[in-house]
Amino acid sequence: MKKMRVLSIxxxxxxxxxxxxxxxxxxxxxxxxTLTVSATKDHRFSKITLTAELDDIxxxxxMSQTAKLQEVVSIEELFxxxxxxxxILLVKVAVTHECRSKLIEIATVYKGVVVDLSRESxxxxxxxKPQKIDAFISVIDNFDIINFCRTGVxxxxx
Amino acid sequence: xxxTGAEIIIKxxxxxxxxxxxxxxGGTVIDIYxxxxxxxxxxxxxxxxxxxxxxxxxxxxxxxxxxxxxxxxTSGPGATNTITGIATAxxxxxxxxxxxxxxxxxxxxxxxxxxxxxxxxxxxxTKHNFMVSDVAELQNTIRKAFSIANSGRKAxxxxxxxxxxxxxxxxxxxKPSLPLSETPRFEQSGIKKLSEYINNAKKPIIYAGGGVNSxxxxxxxxxxxxxxxxxxxxxxxxxxxxxxxxxxxxxxVGMHGKNSSNFAIENSDLVIALGTRxxxxxxxxxxxxAPDAKIVQVDIxxxxxxxxxxxxxxxxGDVKEVLTELLPLIDAKKRQAWLEQIAELQKDDYQAPCxxxxxxxxxxxxxxxxxxxxxxxxxxxxxxxxxWTAQYCARTKPRTFLTSGGxxxxxxxxxxxxxxKVGNPDKPVVLFTGDGSFTMNMNELKTAVDHNIKTTTIxxxxxxLGMVRQWQNLLYNKRFSQTDINHSFDYVKLAEAFGAKxxxxxxxxxxxAAFADSQKQDGPVIIEVLIDQxxxxxxxxxxxxxxxxxxxx
Numbered sequence: 001m002k003k004m005r006v007l008s009i010x011x012x013x014x015x016x017x018x019x020x021x022x023x024x025x026x027x028x029x030x031x032x033x034t035l036t037v038s039a040t041k042d043h044r045f046s047k048i049t050l051t052a053e054l055d056d057i058x059x060x061x062x063m064s065q066t067a068k069l070q071e072v073v074s075i076e077e078l079f080x081x082x083x084x085x086x087x088i089l090l091v092k093v094a095v096t097h098e099c100r101s102k103l104i105e106i107a108t109v110y111k112g113v114v115v116d117l118s119r120e121s122x123x124x125x126x127x128x129k130p131q132k133i134d135a136f137i138s139v140i141d142n143f144d145i146i147n148f149c150r151t152g153v154x155x156x157x158x
Numbered sequence: 159x160x161x162t163g164a165e166i167i168i169k170x171x172x173x174x175x176x177x178x179x180x181x182x183x184g185g186t187v188i189d190i191y192x193x194x195x196x197x198x199x200x201x202x203x204x205x206x207x208x209x210x211x212x213x214x215x216x217x218x219x220x221x222x223x224x225x226x227x228x229x230x231x232t233s234g235p236g237a238t239n240t241i242t243g244i245a246t247a248x249x250x251x252x253x254x255x256x257x258x259x260x261x262x263x264x265x266x267x268x269x270x271x272x273x274x275x276x277x278x279x280x281x282x283x284t285k286h287n288f289m290v291s292d293v294a295e296l297q298n299t300i301r302k303a304f305s306i307a308n309s310g311r312k313a314x315x316x317x318x319x320x321x322x323x324x325x326x327x328x329x330x331x332x333k334p335s336l337p338l339s340e341t342p343r344f345e346q347s348g349i350k351k352l353s354e355y356i357n358n359a360k361k362p363i364i365y366a367g368g369g370v371n372s373x374x375x376x377x378x379x380x381x382x383x384x385x386x387x388x389x390x391x392x393x394x395x396x397x398x399x400x401x402x403x404x405x406x407x408x409x410x411v412g413m414h415g416k417n418s419s420n421f422a423i424e425n426s427d428l429v430i431a432l433g434t435r436x437x438x439x440x441x442x443x444x445x446x447x448a449p450d451a452k453i454v455q456v457d458i459x460x461x462x463x464x465x466x467x468x469x470x471x472x473x474x475g476d477v478k479e480v481l482t483e484l485l486p487l488i489d490a491k492k493r494q495a496w497l498e499q500i501a502e503l504q505k506d507d508y509q510a511p512c513x514x515x516x517x518x519x520x521x522x523x524x525x526x527x528x529x530x531x532x533x534x535x536x537x538x539x540x541x542x543x544x545x546w547t548a549q550y551c552a553r554t555k556p557r558t559f560l561t562s563g564g565x566x567x568x569x570x571x572x573x574x575x576x577x578x579k580v581g582n583p584d585k586p587v588v589l590f591t592g593d594g595s596f597t598m599n600m601n602e603l604k605t606a607v608d609h610n611i612k613t614t615t616i617x618x619x620x621x622x623l624g625m626v627r628q629w630q631n632l633l634y635n636k637r638f639s640q641t642d643i644n645h646s647f648d649y650v651k652l653a654e655a656f657g658a659k660x661x662x663x664x665x666x667x668x669x670x671a672a673f674a675d676s677q678k679q680d681g682p683v684i685i686e687v688l689i690d691q692x693x694x695x696x697x698x699x700x701x702x703x704x705x706x707x708x709x710x711x
Binding site: 064 | 275276281282285286289306457460461463464465468
C-alpha cells in the first residue's frame, strides 16, 4: 500500500548531484512530493530530504537504485517516531475587517505568526510537522487563500 | 615532473594497462591526439568512420576480452554520436571509459562552436560521469573512472575534459590502478537459506544471465548443475557461458527461446536466478512467470531484487563468490523424474526445416560455426538474424557471442566485430547481420579495410526489416507498413567500392563456395545471402504472453 515516505539522503557536495538524484526518480517513474537540500556540518556533504508516495516494493527499489549513485553516501527512511520532521508554510490570505481577527485566532491556536499585514491581506508563517500544516490549511480553507508556499520536509533523526 | 593535461591522459591510460583506443579526432581533443603521436608504439588507435561505430568497437573489444573498452570523441556532435554506443554498453553492463573533449572553460555555457553538455546528456546512460575543469583532478579522475567501470556491476563511465585542461601543465607521477570497490558482503545464513531452497526443491531450474559471464562464474555454475542435477536455461547474454555441450543446459529461454526451456520454467517448483534481471524478453508476463515456483535470486546489484519479478529470497553478491560458498552446502542428488519430464517436453521442440535451393538461416549459421570451431567469435546486429544466430550459433566458450541484448541496437554489429577482432587477432570473427542492420553502420566497412581487420560479414538479406515484418505478419494483420526494403543494392559492388571482397549467394552450394573462398582472403569480406522474405523466427511468444501463447508455425 502506498504511503508518504520521508527519505534522508547524504550526498557528496558536488555539482550535478541533485540532478542525478532527481533524474533517477524521474527516470524510474517516481514522483517527488517535496525536496529540500541543505548543508551539513561537514562541507563535503549535503543532505537531501525528500518525500514521496511509495509502497514497500517501490521504496525498496528506489532506495537500492539511489544507493547505487556514486555521489550517494547513504540513504535511509525516516519515521515520525524516531525523527523530528518540520516544514514551514507561508500562506497569504485575503482579509476583510470582519474576518481578520477570526483568522488570527485560528493561526494562534496553531502557533502561527502573522508576518505581513495589509488592508487587504495577511501572510501567516507556520512551522510544524507536515500533518499540522495540512490541518491548518484545511481549517482555513473557507477563507480566501490567495496563495501559499511550503518548504517541504526537513528532518533530523532523534 | 610536469606534463600537459593531454600527456597526463595518455600516461594515465597506459598506467591502466590500455593498449588500444577507439577514437575520432576533432577540435577539442586535438591535444590528446598530439600527445598520442608520441605513443604510437604503445597504443594502437583505431579510427572508425563514425563515433557510434567507435564506441561499439570499444564495446566489442570489452565483451570479447573482458578488458575495459576505451574510446575518445570530440565535443558537440562527436560526443552526441557516442550516446547510442554508450547506452548499448550500459544496458548490457559492459565496462567502458569514454573520454570526450569539451570547449575551453571560458567558453563553457556560451553555446560555443561544438559545445554540448555531454555531462548532462549522458547522466542516464552511464554509471557515473565526470566533468574535468581542473588539471589537478585529471589523473585521479581517470583512475576513478576505470575503478567505477569495473567495480560491482560493470558499466560505462564518461569523462568530459575541457580543452584548456588538456593544455595546462601539472605534476604527474605514475600510479597503479585504484582498487575495485568491494563486492557486496553476504551473510553465511543467507547462503544456508539459499541451499535449503535448492536442497528441498523437487523440480528446480537455473535461470542464468549475463552476470554469470561478468563474474566469470561458468565453472561454479556447471558445478552446481552437475552436483545437484539441476537443469538450466540460458538467456541471450549467457550464450557461450552455457552451451550445447552442457547436458543439463536446455538452451535459450524467452520470447524466441526453446519451447522446452519456457515450459521447464513454467513447470518448475524453484527458479534459481543467477546474475539476471527478469527482462521483459524472458519474463514476458511477470504475473505468470513460473507460477508454481518459488524464486530465489543472486545478483551483485541490489536494485535488481524485486524490480521486475517479486522473488521469495535473494542474496546480493557476486555470483562467483556466492556459488563458491553455496556449493559445499548443496546435496548431491539425481532428479530423474524431473529430467524425464523435461526430456518429454523437448520432443516437442521446434525443428527448423532445411532447403537446398534457398538456404535457410539455421543451415548457414550451423555451417559457419561448424567450419570455424569453438574459438570463433560470433557477433550479431539486431533483428531476426540475431535470434536465428542466438538459436543456432552453438557457442561453448564465454565471450564468444557478442550481441546487443538490452538496448537492441541495430548497427551494433560491424563496430563490435571490429573491436572483437582487434582484441582477438588470432580468433576468427564472423558478424551475422541483416540488410537493415548492416546498412545502418556499413560505413565501418571502411574502418575494417583501412586497418586491415579481417572480419567476415554475412548479411541475411530478406529485403525487409524482418523482425518488424514478422510482427506485422503475425500480430498486425499483414499490414506491412514501411518495412520492405525495395532497393536493389549490389553488395558485391559495395564491398569492392570500399576495397573489400564481396559475394552474393542463395543456394546451399553457392554459400559453401563463397564462404570457402572468403576465408582465403586477407581482409574483410561481405557475403550476401538471399533468404526468403517470409522466413519467421520460431518459436515465438508474443510480448506480454505466456508459454500458452507460443507460436510454433
